[in-house]
Amino acid sequence: MPELPEVETVRDGLARHVLGRTVTDVQVLRDYSVRRTPGGPDRFVADLTGRRLDAAVRRGKYLWLLLDPVAGGEPDVALTAHLGMSGQLLVRTAQETPVLSPHLRVRLSLDDGAHLDFVDQRTFGHLAMADLVLTPDGQPGGQGSPAPMVPGPSAHIARDLLDPALDADAVVAAVRRRRTGVKRALLDQTLVSGVGNIYADEALWRARLHYARPTDTLRRAEVERVLAGAAEVMEEALVAGGTSFDALYVNVNGASGYFDRSLAVYGQAGRPCPRCGTAVRRDDFMNRSAFTCPVCQRRPRNGRW
Numbered sequence: 001m002p003e004l005p006e007v008e009t010v011r012d013g014l015a016r017h018v019l020g021r022t023v024t025d026v027q028v029l030r031d032y033s034v035r036r037t038p039g040g041p042d043r044f045v046a047d048l049t050g051r052r053l054d055a056a057v058r059r060g061k062y063l064w065l066l067l068d069p070v071a072g073g074e075p076d077v078a079l080t081a082h083l084g085m086s087g088q089l090l091v092r093t094a095q096e097t098p099v100l101s102p103h104l105r106v107r108l109s110l111d112d113g114a115h116l117d118f119v120d121q122r123t124f125g126h127l128a129m130a131d132l133v134l135t136p137d138g139q140p141g142g143q144g145s146p147a148p149m150v151p152g153p154s155a156h157i158a159r160d161l162l163d164p165a166l167d168a169d170a171v172v173a174a175v176r177r178r179r180t181g182v183k184r185a186l187l188d189q190t191l192v193s194g195v196g197n198i199y200a201d202e203a204l205w206r207a208r209l210h211y212a213r214p215t216d217t218l219r220r221a222e223v224e225r226v227l228a229g230a231a232e233v234m235e236e237a238l239v240a241g242g243t244s245f246d247a248l249y250v251n252v253n254g255a256s257g258y259f260d261r262s263l264a265v266y267g268q269a270g271r272p273c274p275r276c277g278t279a280v281r282r283d284d285f286m287n288r289s290a291f292t293c294p295v296c297q298r299r300p301r302n303g304r305w
Helices: 004-017 040-048 168-177 182-187 197-207 220-239
Strands: 023-028 053-059 062-067 077-082 087-092 104-110 115-120 126-134 149-151 281-285 288-292
Touching: 004 053, 004 062, 004 087, 004 220, 023 040, 040 126, 062 149, 077 087, 168 220, 182 197, 182 220, 197 220, 197 288
Parallel strands: none
Antiparallel strands: 023 104, 053 062, 062 077, 077 126, 087 115, 104 115, 126 149, 281 288
16 A cells, blocks of 8 residues: 555645646546545536646645635635555646546546546545545644645544654654554554555664564654654655555656665565665564564564563
């Protein structure tokens, strides 16, 4: 599933290619892909047609497009995009021959002749129209807009590690109050958003912490170290355009990211740890995988440290 760097790469592409454009037509080719919109596909089409795309915004892994305010007021509604396991937002310019992918779910036609396509092979993703709510702290809702608003369905999502409005001290304290493993805490989007399986493993390797280390045994400096590692690895991934393992993870122009070439432990089972040379270990974790160096990241004994 795409994490913060992959979603930010898409957000940046949308900001550069579709903002200021008005939606002239909406085609919903699979009703399930707009299932979260009250009123279904008909309401989705009616509410989106004729609206201008004013801002592309991201908080953690969550992405939305602010639409032009009605009657000159404040923004009140957004087009949200949840990419799921395989969702893509692809911009087709007016000069390109329209591509009718077998996995095309929704197509927005824009007033400059371009199209914004939502393509989703595995159908876990969706688009939706959502009302906006004010942020509790009055700070911008996310990267891409100064508006202190977020879509209602995303209001419970915490700020991410690259958000200037993040209260880092509060995050550290919240992590230490939890009684869980540190990787589970990193994946909890109500604590801090944007970190998924890939960057959690990479951050823990950088911090020399095992994924099962209980959070209530962590010193403040250790939590700060793992959060700094997560922010650092995501910033590096952003430069590379995100992590792409196959053709599903691409930006709005269809180009893949290259950070997978720089991964230290994730997906590297059996290969040498870049720091000490020990073979990287893979464990089952929450129906997924966890990758660690057995030497650099010592496993807690009996669930304690």
